[in-house]
Amino acid sequence: MTENSWITLAAQLVHGYGVASGRATHSPYPQGTIALQTPHFLELGLDLRGYYPGTLNLSIAPYDLQLRQPRWTFPLVEWFPNVCETFSFSPCRLVIKEVSVNGLIYYPHPDTKPAHFQDPSIVEVLAPYIGDLDQTSMISLEVKAQEIRIQSPGLTR
Numbered sequence: 313m314t315e316n317s318w319i320t321l322a323a324q325l326v327h328g329y330g331v332a333s334g335r336a337t338h339s340p341y342p343q344g345t346i347a348l349q350t351p352h353f354l355e356l357g358l359d360l361r362g363y364y365p366g367t368l369n370l371s372i373a374p375y376d377l378q379l380r381q382p383r384w385t386f387p388l389v390e391w392f393p394n395v396c397e398t399f400s401f402s403p404c405r406l407v408i409k410e411v412s413v414n415g416l417i418y419y420p421h422p423d424t425k426p427a428h429f430q431d432p433s434i435v436e437v438l439a440p441y442i443g444d445l446d447q448t449s450m451i452s453l454e455v456k457a458q459e460i461r462i463q464s465p466g467l468t469r
Contacts, residue, residue, distance in 0.1 A: 317457035318405070323370035325447050326434065332367045332418075341392065346418075346438070349391045349399075356386050358401060360416075360438060367418055367436040368406075368445070370453055376432035378461040379419060388424065397424040402459040406439060407452040415439035417455065 332346050341348055346365040353360055382400035390396045398421040406413045418436045430436070435453065445451075455462070 318454045319457050319460070319462055320407075321372045321375060321453045321455070321462065323372050323406075323435070323451045323453040325445055325449055325451060326369050326371045327447075332365075332436070345391075349389070352389050352391045353386065353399075356389070358384050358386075362440060363416065363438040364441040368415075368439060368442075370435045370437055370451060371431075371433055372435055372453060372462070373433040374464050376463045377417070377435050377455070378432075378463055379459070380461045381459050382417075382419065383456075383459060397421065401438075403456055404437060405454040406437065406442075407454065408442065408445070408449060413439050413442060417460065 332344055344365055346360070346363075346367065350360045350365065379400055379402070382402040384401040385398065386400075387398045388396045389399060400417075400419040400421065402417040402419070404415050404417050406415055416438045418438045420436075422430070437453070
């Protein structure tokens with residue numbers, strides 16, 4: 313596996329909780345978690361200001377995504393009073409209608425995440441705003457092979 317190896321997966325856009333973007337009606341974070349977290353990540357050396365302040369939730373079922381060696385990991389970031397989480401990020405690409413868009417896998421570590429269980433086959437991605445996306449959009453998700461492990465029952469890549 314070379315440093316520039318990519319794994320390509322078919323992905324389907326699915327509805328998320330709406331907490332990251334601030335669209336959830338009963339969220340304790342009305343401006344959205346990404347908007348609240350962005351200044352903290354900037355202080356730690358990762359600039360998210362070029363990305364839409366919400367996540368694309370992509371199902372890669374039947375596969376699960378696991379971290380191998382993510383590009384960035386920030387342990388125990390206190391981004392809201394009494395909320396301290398560990399986050400990892402890894403570069404990715406989305407290919408939609410033959411257009412490639414650079415993004416980041418956004419991975420709040422489940423062991424430090426206070427709520428909102430996420431199915432392991434759902435990948436949260438930060439990307440610039442992409443219009444005209446819906447659940448019928450065909451999306452290819454490309455991830456860095458040395459940073460991400462893709463698993464399925466009986467299969468590991």
